[in-house]
Amino acid sequence: MPGTTPAVRSVPAGVTHEVTNQAPPLTGHNPAEDAVLTEGIRREGAAWHLDALHRFGQLVGSKEARVWAEQANRFEPELRTHDRYGHRVDEVDFHPAYHSLMTATVGAGAAGSAWADGREGAHVARAGTFMLATMMEQGHMCPVSMTYAVIPALRRAPELAKVYEPLLTSRTYDPGLRTPTEKRGLLAGMGMTEKQGGTDVRANTTTAAEQADGTWRLRGHKWFTSAPMNDLFLVLAQAPGGLSCFLVPRVLPDGSRNTFRIQRLKDKLGNRSNASSEPEFDDTVAWLVGDEGRGVRTIIDMVTMTRLDCVLGSAGHIREALAQAAHHTRHRSVFGAKLIDQPLMRNVLADLALESEAATTLGLRLAGAADRAQRGDASEKAFLRLATAVGKYWVCKRQPAFVAEALECLGGNGYDEASGMPRLYREAPLNGIWEGSGNVNALDLLRALAREPESLEAFRAEAEAAAGGDARLDAAWRELQGELVLSEDAQIRARRVVERAALVLQGSLLVRHAPAAVADAFCGARLAGDGGFAFGTLAAGADFGAILERLPA
Template identity: 80%
Template sequence: MQSKPTAVTHEVTNQAPPLTGHDVADDPVLLEGVRREGAAWSLDDLHRIGRRAGSEEVRRWAEEANTYEPVLRTHDRYGNRVDEVDFHPAYHSLMDVAISEGLGGSAWADERPGAHVARAAGFMVWSSTEAGHGCPVSMTYAVVPALRHAPDLAKTYEPLLTSRVYEPGLRTPTEKAGLLAGMGMTEKQGGTDVRANTTAAVPQPDGTWRLRGHKWFTSAPMNDLFLVLAQASGGLSCFLVPRVLPDGSRNTFRIQRLKNKLGNRSNASSEPEFDDTVAWLVGAEGKGVRTIIDMVTSTRLDCVLGSASGTRAALAEAAHHARHRSVFGAKLIDQPLMRNVLADLSVESEAATTVALRLAGAADRAQHGDESERAFLRLATAVAKYWVCKRQPAAVAEALECLGGNGYDELSGMPRLYRDAPLNGIWEGSGNVNALDMLRALAREPASLDAFRTEIEAASGADARLDTAWRELQGELTLTEDAPLRARRVIERAALVLQGSLLVRHAPAAVADTFCATRLAGDRGQAFGTLPPASDFAALLDRLPAGL
């Protein structure tokens, strides 16, 4: 009797192929923004980074760096303190590319107009592969303007912080070919209220200082140098703390533990303890916040870049899935309701990317002496930091849902994007901190509002809905007694008006019209995928990142 053929139960069909082998920089929104903000000369380099970012190898690095998390070694086998953190080789591979491609501090050593825009675009493309290692890269970029408050220290360390050489491991800083930097601001009793810090600084006869105290959340503890806030007799001050001293001995930097975080897991975050720790004063004594704010401002810019990048990465995964998955006899990308969801996410992502690159352009021009751009950056950074970072978790969650159950599987990479999504909203000031910082800028730096007004009114008369929203917002910007209570409402509206002005001037008509109709005039529901039926879905979907 002939046996029946074995049933085939695991034939794989109707699944999207892995999103690898493509150019992450092949994105019309990104490329147009880079050209507009003055860095067209960098596009060949950007596409090289994009092709590397889209490779199967780099996707594997991202998975491994998050699967095999950093491990703290407090002591060696003999009982000596070593305070070292071990990383998987994949993490070092990601870092090596980031630094060698100039995504750390090298833009500060590049005099070409647009250098900071080129670096911002590269950071967006590369960090879309894996967000965690972007933290030390970002801090290394951001430390340079703050360190310049101490010219002698900057002369020694800036050439190494702007190097394109990634050289991990604790050694004498001046004997390395490249350095990484971090910061230590918050303490467990104060958090955002850094003036409540208790870490003490005592001056020494040789011109150095000694620190004693602790920090609650210091990321990338294996970096070479840290800017640290501590209380001196003259008030809260900023200090440079190297992990290794000029004579080659270890500075006291006791890592109490690594944080067990929701996301950003490839990157180590720690609680260091200082005990007779050697430090050098940066800036004037008692002016620590004023000194380190230059670093904070640059890292806030990177928060916007990172959130725009994470939103775009999630959208790319959702669009890729929809292009290949069939349901009810048609591709998902052709199903009306899915088209609405993807089009809505595309508008959200384009608005985030456009404002992020506008900030990068302002930062670049401010470095070349444009005071109006510096004033614009003062207010716009707080506004964009609040809103773009606030929108990322919602957008990533919606993109994850586009994959259905496949998106909930760790192997899809979407859960990692989702876990990483809330970080930038917290790092370098939560939503409340940035909303109050907006009020501070309005009160103390009226030139920032003038520059913001000039930016918005560059689109005056182009869209009645934008004009109405701006007119209403100006009434809300009045610093009345209840301004702190209204601050979130105002900063949200300011972000939407800023994005609307940029899109009306620079995006295709379909994108600008949809944004103004839905985000400014309110013609949409509360969730993504509720665009009005008259929307030009074909034109909106043309703005999706290129697929395979």
């Protein structure tokens, strides 16, 4: 009746706070139980490592590791320039979670240990471990990568390598500034860029003066030197004979502190767990590595390996984002069905899965080439020269868009810090910038074409190994060969060329090694133009079921 107060239905206390239809945290899984990853490791010659990889994967997928990752990024490194008495100390303090991450990752062999392992496939084994560690947390991988990469450059100074290499290849994480030879394990870094030049390292103004005892003294300021708490650094400086490479220890052999004044830590978009700094050298003791005036050629050995790690790190990061998206959609229901069973979401996930499989397969192929090149395979060394630039450009370039799409699969939950996806998103642009931005790697491709024709021949052999396997791949390779001819507008076309080279290379690998459904969908979407700009635009004829069977986690 009008004016009558309607009856109010009684609701049990607390029922509005009952939580349903939410995905549980992705913990307790083993990311090493991944067909794409394990098949690649077997194919590239490191099947013997799979048991150890599985053991490490159990840690990577644990709740404990997730907490370490969260804490290491929430409680960021802090710079202490002086002690309580006013003495200059230039130390960086880290949360215990960071040290837990480093202990686990170095102990698993992701740093320099592959150089001391004589088994075939040692660098592939290390690559698989590196990718898993990246899935665990990204920031702590910077010092891990630089420690791995320093070895080939350091070997240009055999007497220095004899002293330091056994400690750089150790599986023991031993933090703290002490006399290097008294530690159980060492970490390395590098100081290349300066504020006036950045990538143009020949514009460096840091100077080096030789001393009567054979050491050198450096004076200058570096603009972006990550992991300043590491034990040793390769540094570029201007010697009388030109730009040269030097080894700078934080602590000198007699136990005294070398001058390494950390002016500040960078306030970065992501990578918050990793300290990046601006060190100043003032009468800093250093040892020459390689020939005077040949600093770029010396340190490029280190840069090449860190670029490989950028590919591996991005592939691992992409794999983690895909795992999070797959996990959420397996548990979340919308409109009466699981998200992963919804046709449009299946298209999105399948497209992401293609991208991830292509990135992982390419990364492990590069690791295999690195392993074989170290054992004297000239063709693999030539392939690595060109393919590293191609892979570094493309896989790292795809990472931000990939992570954004994976985050969107979680909806608003993915935008919440508690999901971990915002941290992945902030990390995503990093590898595309570090160790040479997109333009640098595109130009590196042009240099390889101009100066090292054997690298193109090795690339050609790799592309044509899949000849006849897919007509769309064959057509794309024919078109690309015309683009690989240098011309006056080569720089203008460079990004297009390196992109097509990456897609052809990935297509060749997938046609040869992936299930037919994966290779067919990839060639259609990436090489024949059957896909759109955004993820989730695969043609209706794609075998979504077969592709989604290879989702991680």
